[in-house]
Amino acid sequence: MKDSTKPLGRVSRRGALKIGAAAAALPLVHMQTAYAAGSLKLGFWDHWVPAANPVMKKLVDEWxxxxxxxxTLDLLSSGTANSKLPLTQAAEALSGTGHDVLAFNTWDVQHYAQHLMPIDDVMDAQIKKYGAIDPMAQYLATVKGHWMAMPTxxxxxxxxxxxxxxxxxxxGYDVEKWYPNKPGNASTSxxxxxxxxxxxxxxxxxxxxxxxxxxGQTTDSVDWTGTVLRAYGGVLVDEKGKSQLRSEPVMTVLEYFQKLVPYLPADTATYDDASNNKALIxxxxxxxxxxxxAWWVARRDAIKVAADCWTFPNPSGxxxxxxxxxxxFWGIWSFSQNKTAAKELITWLQQRxxxxxxxNAxxxxxxxxxxxxHNFTIWTTEKPPxxxxxxxxxxxxxxxxxNVSGYPAPxxxxxxxxxxxxxxxxxxKLTKQGQxxxxxxxxxxxxxxSYVNM
Amino acid sequence: MADGTTAVTAPALRGIAQPARRGGLQRFARRRSTLAFVMCLPLFLLIAGLVVYPFFYSIYLSMLNREMTRFVGLFNYLYLLSSGTFHLVIFQSCLFAITAVFFKALIGFILAHVMHNISGRDQRIWRGLLLIPWVIPPALSTLGYWWMVSGDYSAINWILQLFGLHPVAWLANTWTARMWIIIVNVWFGTPFFMIMYLATLKSVPEQLYEAAAIDGATGLQKIRYISLPMLRNIIGITVLFSLIVTFANFDIVEILTAGAPANTTHVFATYAFQVGINSGNIPMGAAVSLFIFPILAVFSIFILRGIGRRTQEAI
Known part of the structure; x- marks a missing residue:
């Protein structure tokens, strides 16, 4: 009764100073919880090389x-008939919830750019530190001059x-002399x-x-035919969105394929991304x-084949x-709850x-x-040979x-x-279906x- | 009003009316139909959430532009109808579903009769063995077939070469690729038809066959005049069910050919995936998949009308 009726005492100046000092010192002494900086959900690509996944897990845990x-790290598969990653992208973009950082394949950044957070500051810093970036990576990851995802x-x-x-x-051709395993010059190749x-x-x-x-109609098939076109100076659609289908280089390449296709595998028209691997192995x-x-699997399953393989650039046109x-690419969704941490993590993961x-993993x-x-030791030491x-x-x-097939079209x-x-x-149609x-x-x-008008 | 009669009468009326209303509510709550509705409500909510809402949402999606920022009405549908590739998709989907369902029904019918005439333990063994294709996940079965028919390394080509024959690029030719896609689907789906027909055959009174035998009916005549009429409804239902599932099939085509060669083996689901997910045009992908709906609606109307008519006749 006595306490309840007692009027509240006035805070003196000295008392106010004490409280202020205590409040200012609080951050210095408070106990940090284990996850004081929040949480991050990552959806990364499930690597073809299984040994790479545990290393990624270790790195993100360490950070x-x-x-x-x-x-939380989720590994999402992407490939022929195994498309968890693209489905996750579509679902999360439509629902506005899911991972903070998600992996995006070749064209996916362009598909979901309106749902991604621009990361110009991150990429400018990376480019300043590591120099020129692959122009194709820039073409695929930028929209109206802004980086919408990080090429990884x-x-x-x-x-x-x-x-x-x-x-x-x-x-009569020695591929090891064309492209030796040491620095050379353009004329050798x-x-x-x-x-x-x-x-x-x-x-x-x-x-x-x-x-x-x-x-076929999967990435490996599409990638190399587009490369042949580029080597001959051809494009299907130019950067202004105008068809160049009837241009001389395109016709030349089509005629080239008329001559080449009879000597390709009988089932070349239905090759998928595993077929060329199987051919080699x-x-x-x-x-x-x-x-x-493919060489890596050959090393595991058919060592004699692997020892007879040499990797070097595609032919010149x-x-x-x-x-x-x-x-x-790694993109940060605009609905991410922890954008700062997301940016810091992907930047850290892409340091040399x-x-x-x-x-290496x-x-x-x-x-x-x-x-x-492009000068890591792993590429010098891997064998056989x-x-x-x-x-x-x-x-x-x-x-x-x-090159990315489709470039330089919008x-x-x-x-x-x-x-x-x-x-x-x-x-x-031209070489197999007699058209x-x-x-x-x-x-x-x-x-x-129809693509232009869509 | 002024003499106070209303003030007396109104509470009195309320007093009479309230027990009546409470009684009405109780009666309503105790009605079997109300109870049934309440018990079915979770299911209705589930269907509304997982079927009705996605259906209308996909209709809404299909009427947006590529970036999903603008309403474009029927543009996506009209675009598809003018596309030569989509004409191929419609043709291939119908060819695939109708041919596969026909063969599944036919082989299932034959197998069910063969099973029906095997007695006791033997029937159980054969029935179990024949159900194996149906219980293996179709993606795995398709991978098995892919190893058998793909390229230079396939089992079938290896056998052909043993006999001095040239290997065949089964999946690189449009018609052989279509044939194998149908074969895989028939292999996987036939046991379902067989088990449904077998179950119905077991419920056909044996006296009918005995009477027919006394009248001198042949085996084919017994099938024609007894089995088929007795199985007509189940044939209709299984065909409809299988048509729905087969039209929506994705994995077989995606694994065997991914639509190649030159888009000639795409079905609705694989083309919708290519357009909607791989090309990043979700509205167009939704429009592709919604084309299945009117086609299946036509099949459903005819099949269900037939079943309904026969049921009425039976009553």
Whole structure:
């Protein structure tokens, strides 16, 4: 009764100062909880090379522990008939909830750009630190001049030539001299051209080592035919969105395929992303265009085949030496609850020491979008034979460019050219289904017109 | 009003009316139909959430532009109808579903009769063995078939080569690719038809067959005049059910051919995935998948009308 009726005492100036000092000192003494900086949900690509996943888990956990962020890492598959990642992207974009950071394949950044947070500050800092970035990565990750996702090394790949050394030697060509496992110069590799590939294709077939090159509708098939087009200076649609289907380079490449296709595998029209790997590993393929994963599996399952393989850039064409490129990205959803931590984590993961650790774990499969990170030791030491994947990254003296099929069309058209495999369907119609050139071109024109108007 | 009669009468009326209303509510709550509705409510909510809402949402999606920022009405549907590739998809989907369901029903019918005439333990063994394709996940079965028919390394081509024959690029040719897609679906789906027909056959009174035998009916005549009429409703229901599932099939085509060669093996589901997910055009993908609806609606109307008519006749 006494206490309850007592009027509240007035706070003296001295008392107020004491309270203020105590409040100011509170952050210095308070106990930090284990995950004081919140949590992050990551949806990364489930790596083809299984050994790479635990290393990624270890790295993100290490960063999480250091920065007091609770991290959940989901590994999502992406590939032929195994498309958890693209489905997750669509579901999360539509629902506005899910992971904070998600992996995006080649065209996916363009598909979901309106749901992603721009990260110009992160990319500007990366470029300042590591130099020039792959122009294709920039083409795919930027919208109206803004970086909408970070090109990452994890899962990114080139698809260069992987050839049987003995087959080429038998025909008088030494691929190890063309592209030795040491620094060279552009002139050493001028012999490897599409004309030579056409000359060797019948001989390879006769020797039971048919070139395992597909004309199907999945990425490996689409990537290499687009690269041939680029090497001849052709584009299906130019950067202004205008069809170039009836241009001379496109016609030349279609005629080239008329000559080449009879010497490709009988089922080339239905090749998927595993077919070229099988061609090499079974010992029946003399040449494929693929990242080192095929060689890696051969090393595990067919060591004699692996010891006879050498990786080097794709052939040169009249206008360029072009290598297929299929990059991955990490994007931060605009609905993420912890954008600052997300930015810090992906930036940390793409610093040189972490990139090298991840590349080593993937046996050299992962490739950074920065040229300055194309000199890791792993590509020099992997064997057999020693240095077999030395020429997997684009070395400065190659004088080669990376390519994404569909480039340089505006991305909303290019993605349709790519996913509908428009050029491959044209080649198959022309070479396998007996259609005339004018009909195939007319079909292609209709397709492109519909992509432009969509 | 002024004399106070209303004031007396109104509470009195309320007093009379209230027990009556309470009694009415109790009666309403105790009615069997109300109870049934309440007990079914979770199911209705589930269907509303998982079927009705997604259906109308996909209709809404299909009427948006590529970026999903603008209403475009029927543009996506009209675009598809003018596309040569989509014409191929409609043709292939109908060819695939109708042919596969026909063969599943036919083989299932034959197998059910064979099973019916095997007695005791033997029937149980054969029935178990024949159900195996149905219990294996179709993606795995399809991968098995893919190993048998793909490229230069397939089992079938290996056998052909043993006999000095040339290997066949089964999946690179449009018609052989279509044939294998149908074969895989028939292999997987036939046991369902067989088990449904077998169950119905077991409920057909044996006296009918005995009477027919006394009258001198042949085996085919017994099937024609006894089995078929008795099985007509179950045939209708299984065909309808299988048509729905087969039209929506995705995994077989995606694994065997991914739509190749030159888009000639795409069905609605694989094309919707290619357009909606791989090309990032979700509204167009929704429009592709919704084309299944009117086609199945036509089949459903005819089949269910037939079943309804026969049931009325039976009553």
């Amino acid at each position: 999480g522990a250091k920065n007091k962020v609770h991290i 090394s994890v899962g990114s790949q080139y698809k260069p030539s992987c050839a049987r050394i003995s087959l080429f030697k038998k025909e 001028t012999a490897w051209t599409y004309d030579l590939m056409l000359k060797l294709a019948p001989k390879a077939k006769a020797a039971g080592l048919t070139f395992g090159l597909g004309l 079974s010992g029946k393929g003399g040449l494929i265009f693929n990242p080192p994963s 009249p206008k360029a030496k072009s290598v297929p490129y299929l990059p991955y 020491p972490q990139v090298e650790t991840l590349t 993937s046996a050299g499969y992962d490739i950074s979008p920065f040229n300055s990170m 020693v240095g077999t994947i030395y020429n997997y990254p684009l070395r400065p003296w190659f004088d080669a460019v990376s 991305p909303h058209i290019a993605t349709q050219l790519y996913s509908n495999a428009t050029f491959n369907v044209m080649i198959v 005339k050139m004018k009909d195939v071109l007319a079909w292609g024109e209709r397709q492109i017109e």
